[in-house]
Amino acid sequence: MESTAGHKASIPTEAAGLAAQKPRWLRRLRKDQYLYLMLVPVMLYFILFKYAPLFGEVMAFKNYRLSEGIWGSPWVGLEQFRKLFTSPDFVQILRNTLLLNLYNLLFAFPVPIVLALMLNELRSEVYKRVLQNLLYIPHFMSWIVLGSIVIAVLSPSTGIVNAVLKFFGVEPIYFMASTFWWPISFVGSSIWRDAGFGTILYLAAMASVNPQLYEAAAIDGASRWRQIWHVTLPGIRSTIAILLVLQMGHMMDVGFEQVYTLQNSAVGSVSEVISTYVYKRGIVGLQYSYTTALGLFQSVVSLILVVAVNRFIRAMGERGLW
Amino acid sequence: MNLNVKKWAAAILPLCLSAAVLFSGCSKSGTPANGSTATVNGSTAASTASSQGDKYDSLPKDVSISMFDRGQVSSDEGTYEDNRWVKWIREQSGINLTVVPVPRNQAQDKLNVLIASNQAPDLIWEYDRNYIGNLVSQGVIQPLDDYIDKYSTSYKKYLQENPDLKPYITFDGKIYAMTTRRTISSIANHGIWIRQDWLDKLKLKTPTTIEELIAVAQAFKDGDPDGNGKADTVPIVGYTTNDVYAALFGTDYYDWYLQDGQMKFGPTLDNFGDALAAEKTIYEQGLADKEYFTDNDNSRAKQLWTTGKAGILLGQWGNMTTSLNRDLLTNDPNAKPVPLEPVATKYGKFGLYQETPAYIYVTFNKDMKNPKAAMEYLDWLMDKGWFTLTNGLEGVHYKLANGVPQQLDADKFAKEVKYANEYALLKPAVEKPEDLIVKAAQDPLSQQLAKLEADSLQIALKNKFRRDIPYQPNITEINELKSSFLKTVLDIRAKTVTRKDYTAEEALADIRKEWKRLGGDQAEQLAQDWYEKNKANF
Incomplete structure (x- = not known):
């Protein structure tokens, strides 16, 4: 030394x-x-x-055959992309991917913010910690397990949700096989799993808000609501902005495991997304080049989205990702 | 300041060290993935070497094979890679065998990944001829004509004696796979079971037509056949549901049929529309478990059947269904599950799904080091290996009764021998339905189940599954179309069955429209050309 x-x-x-x-x-x-x-x-x-x-x-610009490998396979230019953009599947999976993400953005994205605000207002430190930990737990379980739980909970004959509905005289609903309810169940399951974990960053941001600001607001006669609105929320504004940019990066990408465990043939028309399609056609169906083209398309669009949203946020006066 | 620097250095050093350790661990596990890019060079080198004479003699007799991991090896038996039978094979055959297990329900995609990353075993096998066809088109397996000619004695002889197996293993005029004839118990596959005690209790006749089947199911629903005073019975459950309905109407989801000399794809036939209509009726009248579309692992169907809450099971003639029946009879010794002959529809009477005569297709990886040793291994399996791997050791697992191996102890057999069955890739066995009873262990439950199985097997083979052409064309364009079309068909089927406002006629019209849109006309033309070219061999 x-x-x-x-x-x-x-x-x-x-x-x-x-x-x-x-x-x-x-x-x-x-x-x-x-x-x-x-x-x-x-x-x-x-x-x-x-x-x-x-x-x-x-590979996206080649006709990949396993035996010839990536270099050996013949070049086909944009043929794979032509095939992709003219395929009837393409419109459907693109729409599903975007829609599911849009729902996630609209409904799942604000939930951790609200949760964090609520947790932040709790007086009892012990109660707050216990609650926080309970909210995190689903995040550490794999989708394979959570998927079966979701299907069981929503089952029309044995699920608890339908038991409650039945108690109020509502006909049982087959949530997982209805094209209307499936996306709702999907977003609900995302919230269940990840909302609690998502509060961590917001709580950290809230902890760094200067307490003097709250004191000043209280002296000026601001109620709790007013304090949240004028002190807490502006305090975590930049965190929300950053997370929004990150979320936009995933706009073209729905986590494979979640969709794959929750989907079934009855809701194929609303649940087939890029990642599951790439798995089914590419890895199972051996159409590597075709699905690589799809993956490349997905990445390029994601990149454009991230850059665009980042610009937008910087224009709003926040610090972007770069 | 100086103090700070010291502190920093002290803090950083261990961090760096641990990061370095972590990283080296990562890179090790990362190499295979990265290695896929190197596939190309390695493969060409190996294939040029294989064309020269008998240099294989100097190579070590190492052979690796793929294996379906069905989760049947209990932990005290070992693993699929290493257990008593793998050791036994090494000792007896003189071949140093390495086993590469792949999960059964994801076998093909796991194999594809292994192949793409150059880690595939020497011998790759599947039951699915279409998959083998894909491997041929992808150029990852090699023709075997020369190897069989030069290195094989037993299999060469077997093939000469069974020339009708040749078309199944021939692709583009060359032999790409080795296979043996299925025994009758593996030709039969799907089967329907019904609770005879329920029929008796409600004084019903065994149904023989689809209409009667629906009427019986309705009676099971309303008549409280389990006698618990609650309307909680589910008439129809199953794990082969869609295939069974289609087969009853003489069609299926995957195959080509001949309609007035024209090649037509199964789901586009009128038969398929009627199969959908029947399934819809059954579903809408509440005669089937409402949730079978989300029952991905069939656990609901199995539970309902084994707990005696279901009356009709659309399953298999034996196999999985036999284990379900074993549980059912353990739960309720008075239950009487019996096999039901497939019911007639307006198209006539068809058998449920049956396999083609070819059993496992064993193929040779293009990059394999020692095809001679592989051939030697397969010949050994043909001669002696298969029998022990199927039946266990004499005196330990079986004794011979009239030349038929009889299990000594059902539980011991299930634990120690059953999983070895698929190590016997080639199996020149011959079998009669009665053998099932002789073969089974002597305890009353096993005997009862074996008797049921023997009946069931006979019933399963009584009617032929509709197969207009013995094997399906292997044409890349058609294969691609089939894989995207199957998804469409399954979607439409689910929509038809679950949605009240969508009829089977509309569904069939939509299926045909989709078929056209995806290029079905062109596929039909290709299939027709293929048929005209090959029909002389059928």
Whole structure:
């Protein structure tokens, strides 16, 4: 440790001497070398698992056959895209993907904010922690398990929801097989699983709001509601904005597991989304190139959406993602 | 300041170390995924090597095979990769066998991923000829004519004695797979079961037509056949439901049929519309479990049947249904499940789904190292291996009764031998329905079930499943169309059955419209050409 410190201490003189030759970035690198070292594993992770596989996207412009591999397969230009855009499936899965995400944005996105506001108002610290933990729990269960629970809870003959409806004299509803109720059940299950976990970031943001602001508001005679509206919400505005940008990045992408465990043939027309379609046609049906084209299309649209929303948010005066 | 630096360094060092460790772990597990890009070079090198004579003799006799993981290996038996039978195979055959299990209900996509990432085993097998056809089109398996000719004795002889199996394993004029003839118990597949005690109690006749079947189901619903004073019985449950209804009307979801000499696809036939109408009627009158569309793992159907709450089961002649019946009879010894002969419809009487004569299709990975050893292994299976893998060890699991192996203990057999069945990829066995009774263990329940199975098997084979052509065309355009069309058909079927305002006629019209839109006319033309070219072989 002595030597490290001594070495460090000698840097300034040395750096001053070499300032003319060495470029600035190198000096900075030198100065914060340990911090950059910490960055290396993460960078390697992204290069290996996020950037290197991008190479596979060339499949979208080829007619991929397993035996010929990615390089060996013949180029077909935009043929896969032509096939994709003229396919009757395409409109349906694109519509379903966008609709489900739109519902999620409209109904599931605000829920953690409301929940966080409510939790924030709780007086008893113990009660708040217990409640918070209970709300998190579903997030740590896999969709395979949650999917069966959702199907069982909504079952028309044995499910608790229909038992309650029956008690009030309503005919049992087959939620999971109705094209009207399925998207609602879908969004409901998303809220159930992830809303509690989503409150973490908002609660952290609320904790950083200056308490003096609340005191000042209280002295000015603001009620609880007024305090939430004029102090808490503006305080977490930038967090909401960032999360909105991130959410837009997922606009073209519905988590595979959730849809796959909840869908069935009776609701195929509203539940088939890009990810399940890619699985069924690409991996099961061996049409790799065709589904890669679809995946590439999905990524490009997502990128455009993220960039657009980020611009929009910066125009509103908030800090965007970049 | 200096103090701060020290603190930093002290904090960072272990962090970096642990990150490095973590990362190296990650990269190790990451290599296979990344390695897929290297597939190309490796494969071409291997295939050029395979064309030269008997250099295989110098190679180690290593063979790897795929295996369906059906979750049947109990933990004290080991795993699908390593258990008493894998050890036994290694000892007896002299081949160093490696087993690569894939989950049964996702076998094809798991195999596809293994193939794409160059990790597929030497021997890849499936029951599904269409899948093998896909592998041929993808160019991942190799023709076997030369290998059989050069290295095989037992299988070569078997193929000469069973020339009718050849069309099933031939693609584009070359043999791409090895298969044996199915025994009758594996030709028969689907089957209907009915509670005879319920029929007796309500003084009903065994139904013989679809109308009678519906009437019986209605009586089961209203007549409180389980006698608990509550209207809580579900007349019809099942796990092969859609296939059974279609088969009764002489069609199905996947195959081509000949209508007046023209090739037509199953779901576009009039028969299919009537099958949908029947299923709709049954569903709307509340004669089937309302929730079978979300019963993805069939657990509701199984539960209703085994707890004696259901009257008619659309299942299989044996297999899974036999285990369900075992549970049913354990729960209620007075229950009397009996096999029901498929009922007649206005199109006549058809059998339920039956397999084609070809059993497992075993194929050779294009990149395999030692095809000679693989052939040696398969010949060994044909000669001796299959018998033990099917029946266990003499004196431990079975004894011979009139030349038929008889189980000594049903539970022991179920635990120790049953899972080994699919290790016997090739199986030149011959079997009679009566053998099932002799084969079964001697305890009364096993005997009772075996008797039911023997009856059921006979009934299952009594009527032929409608198959106008012995095997289906393997044409890429048609395969692609079929995979997207099947989804449409299943959607429309579910809509027809569950929606009151959507009739079966509208459904059939929609199915035909979709078929045209997806390019059905062109597919029919291709299928017709294929038929004209191949019909001489049928």
